[in-house]
Amino acid sequence: MKIRSDIVRMYREIHSWVGIVCGLFLFVAFYAGSVTMFERPLQDWASAPVALPPPVALEKMPALLEKTFSAHPEARRNYTIVLHPTASQPASLVWGMPGRMHGPSSANFSALAADGSLVTVRKEPSQAAYFINVLHQQVGLSMPHKAGRLFMGVIALLYAVALISGTLVVIPGLIKNLFAIRLGQNVKRMWLDMHSMLGLFSLPFHIIMALTSVVFAFHDEIYMAEQALLIQPQVQHVASGSGRGQHSHNGSEDFRIPLDPGQIVRTVALQAPGFIPETLAYSNSHGSRLALRITGRDPRYGARGAGGGFAGVDPYSGKLVSTEYMPGHQTWAQSVLTSFFVLHFGSFGGQGVRWGYVLLGLGGAFMFYAGNQLWVVSRRRRERGTGRLDDTRSTRILCALTIGCSLGCVAGVSAVLCVAPLLPASGQMTIVQGLYFAIFLLCIGIAFWLKEREAIRVLLAFSAILTWMMPLSAFVVTPFFSMQASALAVDGFAILYGAFLMLWAVRPEAGQPVLRRKSFSSGPERA
Amino acid sequence: MTTVPAMLTSRNWFPKASAGLVLGLTLSCALMGVLGLVSHVDGQPRAVGSQFLMWLIVPVWTGILGTCFLFRSGWHAWGMLGLANAVLWAVYMGVRSMVS
Numbered sequence A: 001m002k003i004r005s006d007i008v009r010m011y012r013e014i015h016s017w018v019g020i021v022c023g024l025f026l027f028v029a030f031y032a033g034s035v036t037m038f039e040r041p042l043q044d045w046a047s048a049p050v051a052l053p054p055p056v057a058l059e060k061m062p063a064l065l066e067k068t069f070s071a072h073p074e075a076r077r078n079y080t081i082v083l084h085p086t087a088s089q090p091a092s093l094v095w096g097m098p099g100r101m102h103g104p105s106s107a108n109f110s111a112l113a114a115d116g117s118l119v120t121v122r123k124e125p126s127q128a129a130y131f132i133n134v135l136h137q138q139v140g141l142s143m144p145h146k147a148g149r150l151f152m153g154v155i156a157l158l159y160a161v162a163l164i165s166g167t168l169v170v171i172p173g174l175i176k177n178l179f180a181i182r183l184g185q186n187v188k189r190m191w192l193d194m195h196s197m198l199g200l201f202s203l204p205f206h207i208i209m210a211l212t213s214v215v216f217a218f219h220d221e222i223y224m225a226e227q228a229l230l231i232q233p234q235v236q237h238v239a240s241g242s243g244r245g246q247h248s249h250n251g252s253e254d255f256r257i258p259l260d261p262g263q264i265v266r267t268v269a270l271q272a273p274g275f276i277p278e279t280l281a282y283s284n285s286h287g288s289r290l291a292l293r294i295t296g297r298d299p300r301y302g303a304r305g306a307g308g309g310f311a312g313v314d315p316y317s318g319k320l321v322s323t324e325y326m327p328g329h330q331t332w333a334q335s336v337l338t339s340f341f342v343l344h345f346g347s348f349g350g351q352g353v354r355w356g357y358v359l360l361g362l363g364g365a366f367m368f369y370a371g372n373q374l375w376v377v378s379r380r381r382r383e384r385g386t387g388r389l390d391d392t393r394s395t396r397i398l399c400a401l402t403i404g405c406s407l408g409c410v411a412g413v414s415a416v417l418c419v420a421p422l423l424p425a426s427g428q429m430t431i432v433q434g435l436y437f438a439i440f441l442l443c444i445g446i447a448f449w450l451k452e453r454e455a456i457r458v459l460l461a462f463s464a465i466l467t468w469m470m471p472l473s474a475f476v477v478t479p480f481f482s483m484q485a486s487a488l489a490v491d492g493f494a495i496l497y498g499a500f501l502m503l504w505a506v507r508p509e510a511g512q513p514v515l516r517r518k519s520f521s522s523g524p525e526r527a
Numbered sequence B: 001m002t003t004v005p006a007m008l009t010s011r012n013w014f015p016k017a018s019a020g021l022v023l024g025l026t027l028s029c030a031l032m033g034v035l036g037l038v039s040h041v042d043g044q045p046r047a048v049g050s051q052f053l054m055w056l057i058v059p060v061w062t063g064i065l066g067t068c069f070l071f072r073s074g075w076h077a078w079g080m081l082g083l084a085n086a087v088l089w090a091v092y093m094g095v096r097s098m099v100s
Helices: A005-036 A039-046 A058-071 A073-077 A128-137 A145-177 A187-201 A203-230 A233-251 A261-271 A332-345 A350-385 A393-422 A428-449 A452-477 A485-506 B013-038 B048-070 B074-099
Strands: A078-082 A093-095 A107-112 A118-123 A276-283 A291-297 A309-313 A320-322
Touching: A005 A039, A005 A128, A005 A145, A005 A350, A005 A393, A005 B048, A039 A128, A039 A393, A039 A485, A058 A073, A058 A078, A058 A093, A058 A107, A058 A118, A058 A261, A073 A078, A128 A145, A128 A393, A128 A428, A145 A187, A145 A203, A145 B048, A187 A203, A187 A350, A203 A332, A203 A350, A203 B013, A203 B048, A261 A276, A261 A291, A261 A309, A332 B048, A350 A393, A393 A428, A393 A452, A428 A452, A452 A485, B013 B048, B013 B074, B048 B074
Parallel strands: none
Antiparallel strands: A078 A093, A078 A276, A093 A107, A107 A118, A276 A291, A291 A309, A309 A320
């Protein structure tokens, strides 16, 4: 395909400037996003064991509910039955959560002792995995929720422009260079090839991420505009009228007794075969009537949320009342909408896709890192061309920031995870935040202080050691024999990933497209 | 175009990009309004139709933002996108007065 050379040149310049502005934010977003793909296993891994009897089976749930309600009447307001308890949700009855939750919050966990007496423990959840998720959502900054969302939207818009411009730059040489990674003679050329190839082969992934992120950032504002443009007075009138009708209809069911959780699970299984329920979340906030939301997943379908979908169930009859967000029970239009979310979260196709998303995310992070490094190298080449022997200050600053921010994020995430099992129960978010940003700033400081090659090595080795300490701190809290399989998998992966970082640190020419003598004599290049 | 096209550079990026950012957004809002009126979406945020319209804005907006650099100049970008805005908003007003 042919594109006019002035257009390609213009887009190449736009690409490099937009890239330099948003590249480091995107690095953190992608790196933290890859880690967030395993938010649940990490949450379980970081949770210290609790002194509770084994979880109560579903058949004995009515007894547990009755005992809990008579001892703690306030538990009726808001309680959840966990069908598959894990280390982070160690009992089958959880209650006393705050009404509106942002992230994991403290809750009461109830179980029955061997003699049938009620045992209740209040537990603060680990915030480490959630902190990394927030870091992902706020592109590596710590801001109030709304400001962070809008800032992320601006970065996502720039990211979209970088994608469009980058694609237009690569297209003209597409056929010639498609599989070419020119190894050897010119390291910068090789990095450029890797950068373009990563971008091109994961382009669909990046397009999805850019568009969904812009939507996630601005959807409230767009809905406001939409309402202003489309809602008409008589429509509002009709809507409020039908709402009132529904309320009076609901009122007649107040005195009925809800079904047992086991019956609910069986009735839902009949209505939605293949749906694997995970929790039954009851709430009593709408007056005296109980509402039930059943969360779960269906391996054959993608789920709207990162962790699964949900359905509204009538707790008195077990009938499905709303299946808008239930995998496999959506209308065609709803499942198309769900697919946009599914493609962002990678919540389809099981573990294979999950790992694929991790690789695509890490590949994306590396692409941004390589892009910044290429910018530094081509700037440096231009400066050498004018006879300078050392870098200008701006090149030096950008180089140090690239290394410091990227590897600072890697080290910071590893540091947060490495202390996660050891943290005190309360005030975790502040500690975790403080720790991450202290490590992050420390790494930027090191990147400015040391020569760039040494800085890369020191920071990679530092990250590797922090990653290797993850299993150690987990073993301090949870003895080896009582560890669950998913926690051991996290430990194993931490050791492997630490080894990968360490190998990269030890290898010469780590992490930079170095300028060798020879590359000066090769043909003119532009980046 | 009949004459030799002008050479494009990234020098005058700001007027073009700001046109793409501002007028691209208003243009996609107008498009949302027209499509919403034509397809009788009532703008309730939970409704499926209004969710689709919300998703529609973003590809249109980012598409304009990414390609607005192809305009010959900043004036051209503001002029053309402004004209497209005027047309679509006029259509929106017209359809709205017919519907209500």
